Amino acid sequence: MPVIPVNTPSATYNVTIAPNLLPTLHSRLRKLNPGKPFRPFIITSPNIWSLWSKPFLASFKEPPTVLFHPAGERHKRMASVESLAQQLSTAGADRDALLLAFGGGVIGDITGFLAAIYMRGIRYVQIPTTLLAQVDSSIGGKTGVNLATGKNLIGSFHHPQAVFADTDLLRTLPPAELRAGLQESIKAGVIYDAKLFRYMEQNAEAILSTKRNADPTPLAKVVAASVRVKAEVVSQDEKESGLRMILNFGHTIGHAIEAATNYKQLLHGEAVAWGSIAALSVAVARNTISEKDANRIANLILRYGPLPTFKATAEKLVSLTSRDKKNRSGIRSFILPTAIGKVEIVRNVTEPELLAATNAMLTLMRQR
Amino acid sequence: MPVIPVNTPSATYNVTIAPNLLPTLHSRLRKLNPGKPFRPFIITSPNIWSLWSKPFLASFKEPPTVLFHPAGERHKRMASVESLAQQLSTAGADRDALLLAFGGGVIGDITGFLAAIYMRGIRYVQIPTTLLAQVDSSIGGKTGVNLATGKNLIGSFHHPQAVFADTDLLRTLPPAELRAGLQESIKAGVIYDAKLFRYMEQNAEAILSTKRNADPTPLAKVVAASVRVKAEVVSQDEKESGLRMILNFGHTIGHAIEAATNYKQLLHGEAVAWGSIAALSVAVARNTISEKDANRIANLILRYGPLPTFKATAEKLVSLTSRDKKNRSGIRSFILPTAIGKVEIVRNVTEPELLAATNAMLTLMRQR
Numbered sequence: 001m002p003v004i005p006v007n008t009p010s011a012t013y014n015v016t017i018a019p020n021l022l023p024t025l026h027s028r029l030r031k032l033n034p035g036k037p038f039r040p041f042i043i044t045s046p047n048i049w050s051l052w053s054k055p056f057l058a059s060f061k062e063p064p065t066v067l068f069h070p071a072g073e074r075h076k077r078m079a080s081v082e083s084l085a086q087q088l089s090t091a092g093a094d095r096d097a098l099l100l101a102f103g104g105g106v107i108g109d110i111t112g113f114l115a116a117i118y119m120r121g122i123r124y125v126q127i128p129t130t131l132l133a134q135v136d137s138s139i140g141g142k143t144g145v146n147l148a149t150g151k152n153l154i155g156s157f158h159h160p161q162a163v164f165a166d167t168d169l170l171r172t173l174p175p176a177e178l179r180a181g182l183q184e185s186i187k188a189g190v191i192y193d194a195k196l197f198r199y200m201e202q203n204a205e206a207i208l209s210t211k212r213n214a215d216p217t218p219l220a221k222v223v224a225a226s227v228r229v230k231a232e233v234v235s236q237d238e239k240e241s242g243l244r245m246i247l248n249f250g251h252t253i254g255h256a257i258e259a260a261t262n263y264k265q266l267l268h269g270e271a272v273a274w275g276s277i278a279a280l281s282v283a284v285a286r287n288t289i290s291e292k293d294a295n296r297i298a299n300l301i302l303r304y305g306p307l308p309t310f311k312a313t314a315e316k317l318v319s320l321t322s323r324d325k326k327n328r329s330g331i332r333s334f335i336l337p338t339a340i341g342k343v344e345i346v347r348n349v350t351e352p353e354l355l356a357a358t359n360a361m362l363t364l365m366r367q368r
Numbered sequence: 369m370p371v372i373p374v375n376t377p378s379a380t381y382n383v384t385i386a387p388n389l390l391p392t393l394h395s396r397l398r399k400l401n402p403g404k405p406f407r408p409f410i411i412t413s414p415n416i417w418s419l420w421s422k423p424f425l426a427s428f429k430e431p432p433t434v435l436f437h438p439a440g441e442r443h444k445r446m447a448s449v450e451s452l453a454q455q456l457s458t459a460g461a462d463r464d465a466l467l468l469a470f471g472g473g474v475i476g477d478i479t480g481f482l483a484a485i486y487m488r489g490i491r492y493v494q495i496p497t498t499l500l501a502q503v504d505s506s507i508g509g510k511t512g513v514n515l516a517t518g519k520n521l522i523g524s525f526h527h528p529q530a531v532f533a534d535t536d537l538l539r540t541l542p543p544a545e546l547r548a549g550l551q552e553s554i555k556a557g558v559i560y561d562a563k564l565f566r567y568m569e570q571n572a573e574a575i576l577s578t579k580r581n582a583d584p585t586p587l588a589k590v591v592a593a594s595v596r597v598k599a600e601v602v603s604q605d606e607k608e609s610g611l612r613m614i615l616n617f618g619h620t621i622g623h624a625i626e627a628a629t630n631y632k633q634l635l636h637g638e639a640v641a642w643g644s645i646a647a648l649s650v651a652v653a654r655n656t657i658s659e660k661d662a663n664r665i666a667n668l669i670l671r672y673g674p675l676p677t678f679k680a681t682a683e684k685l686v687s688l689t690s691r692d693k694k695n696r697s698g699i700r701s702f703i704l705p706t707a708i709g710k711v712e713i714v715r716n717v718t719e720p721e722l723l724a725a726t727n728a729m730l731t732l733m734r735q736r
Contacts, residue, residue, distance in 0.1 A: 037696075082446040082515070082522070089517040094695050117485070119693045120512065120523045144488065147450070149457040154450070155488045156524065325487045327462050328405075 002224040006139060006231045008238035011159035015139055015227050019216065021166035022052065022127075026059035029098070029125065032161050037096045040064040041088060043111040044102040045071040048129050051172050056102065056127075064100070065091050069107060073263035076106045076145045078154065084114050098123050101160070104130035104177075105137040105268065109152070112143030116158035126163040130173060131181025132269055134165040135188070135226035140234040140244075146263070150323045151255050157239060165227070167220050180269030182207065182304045185222050187276065188229035190297055191246045194341030196225040197300070204303055246343050248326060249335040250276030253358060256320035260312040270308055273301050274361055281357035282349060283336040293340050302368075309365050314358035318351060370592040374507060374599045376606035379527035383507055383599060385592050387584065389534035390420065390495075394427035397466070397493060400529050405464045408432040409456060411479040412470040413439040416497050419540050424470065424495075432468070433459050437475060441631035444474050444513045446522065452482050466491050469528070472498035472545075473505040473636065477520070480511030484526035494531040498541060499549025500637055502533040503556070503594035508602040508612075514631065518691045519623050525607060533595070535588050548637030550575065550672045553590050555644065556597035558665055559614045562709030564593040565668070572671055614711050616694060617703040618644030621726060624688035628680040638676055641669050642729055649725035650717060651704040661708050670736075677733050682726035686719060 001018040021028075030038060042056075042064050049056075049066065057063050067087050069080060088097065101111035101124060108126050115124035126138035144155020170178065182200070189197030199221065200207065206218040230247070237243040254275030257266060266274075277298055283289040301307075326333040334349040369386040389396075398406060410424075410432050417424075417434065425431050435455050437448060456465065469479035469492060476494050483492035494506035512523020538546065550568070557565030567589065568575065574586040598615070605611040622643030625634060634642075645666055651657040669675075694701040702717040 078446050078450040085522055086515055086517060089515055089521055089691060092690075095693070096696050117512075117522050117524055119521060120510070120525055142488070144485075147454055147457055149454060153457055153487060154453055154485050156485055157488055322460075323457060325463070328464050 002227075004224070004227050004231045006159070007235045008141070008159065010157070010238065011141065013159060013162050015163040015165060015231060017134070017165045017167060017220070017224050017227060019166065019168045019220075021164050022055040022168070023058040025056065025127070025164065028162070028164060029100075032125070033098070033123070038098070039093070039096050040098045040100055041091065041093055042066045042100045042102055043069055043084065043107060043114070045069060045104075045107060047071060048103050048107075052129070052169065069103075069110060071104060071106055073106060073146065073258065073268065076110055078145055080110060081114055081117075081145060084110070085118055088114075088118060093118070093122075095119050095122055098125065100125050100127060101138075102127045102129065103133070104128065105133045108133050108138050109143055110145060112141070112158055112160065113145060113155055116143055116156035121158065123161050126160040128163065128165055129169045130177055131170055131223070132177070132184055134167075134170075134223055135181060136184045136230060138163045138165070139227060139230045141238070150259055150320075150325075151263075153323075153325065165223065167216060167223060170219065177267060179208065179304050180267035182222070183269035183273040183276075183301065185226040186300055186304060187249055187272065188226040190276070190337055190340065191249050191335070191343045192229045192233065192341060193225060196222070196229070197340050199225070200304075201296070201300055208304070242345075245326065245333055245345050246335055249337070249343055250279055252321050252324055252326070252332070252334060253278040253317060253354075253361070255324065256317040257310065257312065259320050260316055261310050265310050266308055273305070273307050274365070276301055277364065278357045278361040279334070279336065281360040282334070282353055283338070285353065285356065286336065288336050288338050288344065290339070293337070296340065297337065307365075309368075314355050314362055317358050318354045321354065370595075372592070372595050372599045374527070375603045376509070376527065378525070378606060379509065381527060381530050383531040383533060383595050385502070385533045385535060385588070385595060387534065387536045387588075389532050390423040390536070391426040393424065393495070393532065396530070396532060397468075400493070401466070401491070406466070407461070407464050408466045408468055409459065409461055410434045410468045410470055411437055411452065411475060411482070413437060413472075413475060415439060416471050416475075420497070420537065437478060439472060439474055441474060441514065441626065441636065444478055446513055448478060449482055449485075449513060452478070453486055456482070456486060461486070461490075463487050463490055466493065468493050468495055469506075470495045470497065471501070472496065473501045476501050476506050477511055478513060480509070480526055480528065481513060481523055484511055484524035489526065491529050494528040496531065496533055497537045498545055499538055499591070500545070500552055502535075502538075502591055503549060504552045504598060506531045506533070507595060507598045509606070518627060518688075518693075519631075521691075521693065533591065535584060535591060538587065545635060547576070547672050548635035550590070551637035551641040551644075551669065553594040554668055554672060555615075555617055555640065556594040558644070558705055558708065559617050559703070559711045560597045560601065560709060561593060564590070564597070565708050567593070569664070569668055576672070610713075613694065613701055613713050614703055617705070617711055618647055620689050620692055620694070620700070620702060621646040621685060621722075621729070623692065624685040625678065625680065627688050628684055629678050633678050634676055641673070641675050642733070644669055645732065646725045646729040647702070647704065649728040650702070650721055651706070653721065653724065654704065656704050656706050656712065658707070661705070664708065665705065675733075677736075682723050682730055685726050686722045689722065
């Protein structure tokens with residue numbers, strides 16, 4: 001059972017990846033705070049809860065209070081946080097409360113943020129149910145909600161006490177969500193782990209198989225390798241002053257696509273996949289990467305598609321990047337791949353370059 | 369010019385107290401972040417701005433963007449934070465933005481919280497305009513907003529880079545706000561500084577004088593002494609794991625009074641004053657304080673009144689204390705004075721004790 005540590009100046013915790021974790025949850029949670037009061041509150045979506053409440057509750061003598069929050073990026077807003085906080089307060093949650101985020105990235109981000117600001121900070125645990133949440137968003141302490149003007153513009157750094165990634169949960173994932181999550185694994189390969197990238201090239205069919213009795217090992221291997229990338233990067237640069245920025249590969253244009261389509265049409269991983277293709281275009285035009293490597297990356301991204309199409313002009317998308325959180329005093333940071341497994345952070349990408357790359361990406365999209 | 373340091377594990381900064389600070393603001397702010405981009409945004413109330421914008425802007429070549437937020441505890445809500453964040457984002461604020469909280473406690477609390485969560489944390493400076501904000505809420509990094517179920521139930525610890533308390537600003541303060549702020553100074557004396565308490569007993573008339581040409585020294589002395597108490601306590605216990613709790617003297621019932629009157633009828637300092645009288649009652653009933661000292665405290669609180677009356681039953685008020693943030697796993701922490709300048713933290717105050725004390729306070733209120 002892979003147990004991968006995250007070690008940052010402000011927190012140390014483990015990501016545990018294994019099948020059949022849910023039925024042993026209670027004792028795992030108790031071990032996190034030995035001798036302290038145990039006052040768990042579950043935050044989940046109605047859909048996840050209807051599928052998985054039974055194994056989740058199997059180890060609990062007294063079922064914890066359950067608060068529901070709808071899935072979907074458009075519900076990741078301040079009003080939802082306030083409503084959940086109100087429900088916590090009414091249910092008597094105090095500073096000893098322990099929030100359990102049981103769901104995908106939206107549930108994890110909003111629960112983490114709620115834990116960060118409820119009574120100025122309480123504990124929480126991530127129990128991610130989607131691939132994207134297991135390999136990316138549940139790890140690293142970034143929490144937050146969206147504004148109408150952009151994604152995750154409001155938030156806190158607040159680490160979970162632990163992450164429990166039960167790979168059995170991936171069995172009920174819609175195929176599109178599985179594929180979208182795998183885009184973040186491809187990203188992990190591109191930015192940091194050439195071996196993972198190669199493994200995903202060579203085992204695509206086995207990894208993507210959604211048959212119930214398919215061998216889970218290839219997918220579980222990808223999950224563990226992706227978590228390792230995220231955990232190592234975050235451990236080296238908790239607050240994103242340098243290295244951690246590389247995790248944003250594909251996210252500049254990716255976030256713009258999500259904003260332009262009102263967070264409704266594309267899954268996060270799908271938007272990032274298109275954003276990665278645009279970023280590749282910038283790298284190719286600058287000659288920071290060989291055409292051969294660029295093609296391998298683009299092909300792998302498309303292999304794990306299909307990526308949905310959307311309507312937006314390059315001008316609109318580029319103008320939306322001006323609100324990117326990574327910008328400082330108007331200067332954009334941008335992540336460019338230099339080889340499979342290697343990237344660089346540059347601060348001088350110009351608007352004409354971005355426009356050309358975004359247009360190239362849109363042309364590719366229309367051709368398919 | 370008193371410059372009082374705050375030294376905590378997560379931040380070190382100064383509180384500067386002096387008349388005529390506003391006209392020199394620009395150079396003071398520039399000195400905080402030498403060599404870094406200077407992108408200030410002012411958060412203030414329309415009323416404060418109409419009175420003081422001229423001296424505030426006197427030292428600025430380019431006037432910063434001004435965002436308005438209405439004063440008043442009932443506007444200290446998540447929706448206001450979201451609206452301000454949206455305005456910041458539209459105005460192009462990024463991680464280099466510096467927020468300037470120019471107003472009373474509500475403006476300070478909401479601006480600090482906005483700074484804590486905008487793009488996961490940006491810098492801010494407190495420029496408090498009320499006595500309450502100068503002596504209490506601008507110092508110590510507690511930021512936050514209210515829920516319908518209680519005060520400050522949502523928030524973060526996020527220290528300002530500096531506090532500039534211009535005592536000239538107190539000249540335009542409505543007399544009721546001056547008196548309400550002085551209740552927090554009385555609290556500072558009761559919990560920590562017998563000398564300040566005595567000074568306030570002996571110089572009440574001079575301190576309370578609102579004549580324009582009145583000697584400002586007595587009031588300025590009280591401000592500096594109160595700030596020193598707050599700064600020392602916060603420096604010793606940043607996150608309120610122990611000592612800092614003593615600042616909550618009078619606040620358990622005080623917060624309940626504010627909630628019961630929908631944050632509309634009483635100023636914060638007035639509610640805390642009534643709450644202090646109730647806490648004194650508990651202390652007298654328990655014999656933790658001599659009747660003589662208890663009377664001196666109650667008399668000083670009433671001397672700096674008049675305290676407005678309100679309608680609420682003791683039962684209602686005590687039931688509202690069950691949501692107090694200081695409670696852990698249902699156990700209330702309560703601050704009891706043991707002498708002038710000394711308090712103790714107890715965890716075994718019972719509901720009947722609280723009811724009796726609250727009834728005694730309500731009886732006193734009705735007699736006046």
